[in-house]
Amino acid sequence: MxxxxxxxxxxxxxxxxxxxxxxxxxxxxxxxxxxxxxxxxxxxxxxxxxxxxxxxxxxxxxxxxxxxxxxxxxxxxxxxxxxxxxxxHRATPAESEQHKATKERIVETASGYGLDARTEVATAHRRSVSDALVTGPGGIRIGWEIQYHHLGPSSVHRRSVTAMENRITPLWVTKDKTAALIDRAPWARVDDMPWREIAGGKEMVIRGGYRYLQVWKCVPSSPRHCPHTEGAGHCEQIHAEWFLPALCHPEKNPVHIEDLVLSSATGESVPVYVPNRGRGRAGRHMWVPAADCRIWRELTAQTASLPEAPPPEEDDVxxxxxxxxxxxxxxxxxxxxxCDARPVRDLGQPAGGFTLGRLPTKRADRPMVITPVERAAAAAALGCPPWEVGPCSQCSQLMRRYGRDAAMTCDLCRIALNQGP
Incomplete structure (x- = not known):
């Protein structure tokens, strides 16, 4: 070379x-x-x-x-x-037809929902062109970028920044698990389908790039294992992570491209960037339900959906x-x-990760103060309104303390009390 x-x-x-x-x-x-x-x-x-x-x-x-x-x-x-x-790489005739069919399907779907949708829309000064621009009733503009062949990270970043500077939220579509655009901008991965099936309306499921927030209390009765312990251990803390629909408890329905066309333009689905705590990948980009995003922001104090300039990945240096x-x-x-083979970037693993530690033991001379973050996390894990959350009278852990069918002590303390001498 x-x-x-x-x-x-x-x-x-x-x-x-x-x-x-x-x-x-x-x-x-x-x-x-x-x-x-x-x-x-x-x-x-x-x-x-x-x-x-x-x-x-x-x-x-x-x-x-x-x-x-x-x-x-x-x-x-x-x-x-x-x-x-x-x-x-230059797009083959089959790839070009796939690209065209996907673009037309997005525009037809948006138009069918009564949204404004146009193809090949240039930004100011013609620095970038969106394959399809969909505008929602509240003025939200989604710039769909169908990228079925390889595009380098720098090009993805440059075009995404240009779109955001023009108040357009980029939404990249790929069919390849190794695509460089994955997690470098808001994205969605679909199946590799013949263009005739795309044009014919065959089901197009979002296989990657869309997630739901799962919040759970790490106890033996939880269907999930503790992310911080090996094996089947439990830490009694509250965890929050982002999962693909099929990996949720209970399992969520799959998201189709038509769903994302509508929900992204109306604001019912929003992009979120979750920084990684370890080395390597800088973070994860994903589309999520707006309600889940609000809970995540309460837990993490994250205010912006997308960073202005996300840090480079270790692999990009x-x-x-x-x-x-x-x-x-x-x-x-x-x-x-x-070039060696490109690594798989869409691994489908849980993303993010937030843990609410155990509350301090209640002291007789000082009332317990529950912070908004602690209350929001507990409410999401318990499936109840925030105002029904309160501390267990025995161990001080957050539980459903108020409202209908509430209790004074948590399940573990009730078991311990019933088994006592």
Whole structure:
């Protein structure tokens, strides 16, 4: 794979393995050379072999000596690599028909619900174009982006930011579990279906990207295991996590693309970004019911649905080996050696994670104070209104203390009292 190119405008040689590209006096150079070819002069970057008058295998094969720069994926590293044009994936006729059929289905669905829907809508200054723009009755604008072939993380981020700057919420659609757009912007994954079935109205289930909030008290009677202990242990605390519909208790009905077209435009479904607490993936993007989002915000004090600039993932950080430039033309080997297989990004695992710790033991000289977060979490776990939540008279754990069929003590304390001497 090529680690060097010639910049035809500045008349300089660029070493892609160096953090400063060999030109510390040009801090904007990286951004310039990684700009999409559609937004710059295609002849800006030249194969070094061609520039030096040696054989360029791409040109010999009837193609172009011009190049573009992208990040490869080699053994866990993300080096910058130069590839000849054109080597990026182009949509096959079948993919193009899938794209067209999905776009038309979204617009027809929205129009059938009485929503304003248009295709190929450009943002201000024509910096980006939404495949389909659906506007809800309250002015919510959803920019649907159907992406059935690979698109790099930087392009997803740039186009999503442009949409949000124009008060459009991006909604990316993919059919691939390895798509780079997953969790880098609000997204939804559907099945890989022939375009005729899409156009014919066959059921299109959202397989990934839509979740429900589950809040439960971690006790032996809970249908879920404790996320913090191994095996079947329980910690007596309250947990909250986001689950796919099929993994909820009780199981939720699947969400179809028609459901998301309507609920996203009316505000009944909203995008949420949940930062990861560990290393690796920066966080999770998902569509969720607005009611679940309100509970999540009460629990976590999160105010914004989407971050203005989410932090880069560990997998997105460019690595620099600081090597000498390889001046051999690598046309023909670039695809094979510049990229390992893309990892699966849609794993379907629970996302988020919030735990409300045990309340302190009640003291006789000080009344117990229940915070709004504690009350909201307990109400969601117990399935009762917040005003019915109160502390157990024995252990002080939150329970359904007030209202019809309420009790003075929790189940565990009642069991312990009945089994006492």
């Amino acid at each position: 090529a680690n060097g190119v010639w910049h035809t405008k500045y008349r300089i040689e660029i070493n892609l393995s160096l953090p400063d590209l060999g030109h510390p006096d040009r801090p904007d150079l990286l951004g310039e050379i990684t700009t999409s070819v559609a937004d710059r002069d295609p002849g800006l970057l030249e194969c070094l072999a061609h520039h030096e008058g040696r054989e360029c295998l791409s040109e010999t094969g009837g193609k172009s000596p011009w190049m573009f720069v992208r990040r490869g994926r080699v053994g866990g590293r993300r080096p910058l690599v130069a590839s000849h044009l054109p080597v990026t 460019t690595t620099f080996a600081e090597q000498e430039i390889d001046r051999t033309c690598r046309a023909g080997d670039e695809g094979r050696h510049a």
